[in-house]
Amino acid sequence: MTEEIKIRIFSTSSCPYCVTLKEYLKEKGFKYEDINVAENKEAAKEMIEKSGQMGVPVSEINGEIIIGFDKVKINQILGIKE
């Protein structure tokens, strides 16, 4: 199942919640595309348009947008049981 899931994380390098989110996914064995919106202006624009948010982190999991480190929602989409 895991290989079919596409995860993209929009983040900046100096944001504590972004780091926590990425570490959590790593710990649970999920791979993700790490997009640094501080360097990639186009990606920043895409993130703001898709999420309606000017804050990081934003995740896109199989097309679904998750704002912040919303563990409950991420667990639900990825089927993580704690």
Added chain:
Amino acid sequence: MYDLIIIGGGPAAVSAGIYASRKKLKTLLINRNWGGQMSYASLIENYPGFDSILGMDLSNKFVSHLKKNTLDIKEDLDIKEIKIEKKGKTIKVRSEKGDFKAKVVIIATGRVPKKLNISNEEKFIGKGISYCATCDAPLFRDKEVVVVGGSNAGLEIALELSTYVSKIYILVRGPKLKANEYLQEKIKKISKIKVIINALVKEFKGDKFIEGLIYQDKISNKMKEIDVQGIFVAIGSSANFSLVKNVVKLNRQGEIKIDSKNRTSQPNIFAAGDVTDISHKQIVIAAGEGAKAALNAYDYIKKIKIRKKTL
């Protein structure tokens, strides 16, 4: 049953954890997240041993150091209640994932940023209003922004933003900036930063995102509007006391009252760091207070053990 439960994840809690573990206390550390306010600070230049380090990097160093020690850690956990049981001999910490008991608890829950409490503030959080400049600054590239607050935190945020944004207005409620001279000198040199004094923020404007802000000039009482796409709030913080407000005595500012041995009004509850009424909230002070609280908690636990044996 633990000897000690430490609540918090900032410098006071981490340092308490290291010291408690080295004293071989059976210790549990519980927190919602690591680093506390430290992890949101941009550059830290006053922690001895590190001439210049990112808040998040220092926070990571604290945590990895702590984890080299022997203690139980529950991360990412919300605590519901702290209860004194068995006539004050035991403290029960109720969390969303069960209860934990200890002889002694150290509260090191730090401080949380204050909000402006303007009616539509909540609506625009993440939509132009940010409480984390270090996270979100790059998203405001070439935009005009306001920083509310003229203390050290406000000026540090303005400096951080200045590499990205085109214009910064620092709105100060009082007649002058409160920040230290060093920071004031730094911002004076940056032409895109404008300081507006005697300004009371009244209203946020915008549809989906922030488009502007209305403030009242306290001298003329006139309402003035500025068009900005971002608002960073740095009007200080308040002690994160909600867990213990009915358990220990607080001062008028909501800080936990402690004595020189980190004792609160409840004998087996100690407190350390920014949540307490100590003067000056600094990382190096919080770390020292955490160590002190752990050592004092150790002395207390030792005394109870001796008392039990002699009975």
